[in-house]
Amino acid sequence: MNIQQKIQNLFQNRDEHPLFYIESGSRLWGMASPDSDYDVRGFHLPSKAQYYDYRQHRDLIEIMDGDFDFVSFDLNKMFGLLAKSNPTVLEWVRAHIIYFNQFPEWDKFKDRLLEEVDYKALYYHYLSLAKGGMNVMQVADNFTYKKVFYSIRGLMSAELATQQIMPELLITELFEQIDANDPLLHWAEDYLEIKKQQKEKAQVPEAEQIQILKLLNAKIEILCSRKIEQTNDIEKLKNYLTEYSFNLKQHFYG
Structure with missing residues (x-):
């Protein structure tokens, strides 16, 4: 095209x-x-x-x-x-x-x-995006690879915003910004190629759904415990x- x-x-x-x-x-x-x-x-x-x-x-x-x-x-x-x-x-x-x-x-x-x-705006946006994706994926026939990766991307981006680091757009470059020991990162790296080969509405196997929800909820709990203040001068912008x-x-x- x-x-x-x-x-x-x-x-x-x-x-x-x-x-x-x-x-x-x-x-x-x-x-x-x-x-x-x-x-x-x-x-x-x-x-x-x-x-x-x-x-x-x-x-x-x-x-x-x-x-x-x-x-x-x-x-x-x-x-x-x-x-x-x-x-x-x-x-x-x-x-x-x-x-x-x-x-x-x-x-x-x-x-x-x-x-x-303002990294505070980024933090709240990406966290909300991830939570919204999680709510949708738990509705019948919506637990797709697409929704999972949108939530993963949102949580990783929110985490970087708490450190005043601009999240990379390419998912593989975003992964490189995340702690190598992060269990959510391990799952995402293993399943990214599977996601690329699946159609938009392809479902994550049921056996994997509980595991990924645990990883996502654990990350949300960590992020929600952090405080972030406004980082810019709004009038200057x-x-x-x-x-x-x-x-x-x-x-x-x-």
């Missing part, structure tokens, strides 16, 4: 300016199944007419076309989430699979942004995003 061409075709009949699009989800994390979708995420700039219009325009574009799953936020929505150190959009910014990028001085912007991240937004809009709108 030519993702770049699909993005260009999508914006041919739209007024918005495409800015930045990446692959997210399991393909970005290096744990895609044979039938995984292409989860394309990113953000756009409203047209000049939309920007100056007194009427409010939708800040989201969503397209689902077969296995092409496309979501785009407008710049203001995206920057609003970045101001809160939203881990999901931070992953988009950090993604190594980039399909489209029209941001001026992108690397400089990204590096400065990551210096201002907001000011930086405001300045960059102003310059970016000047660049495109003139």
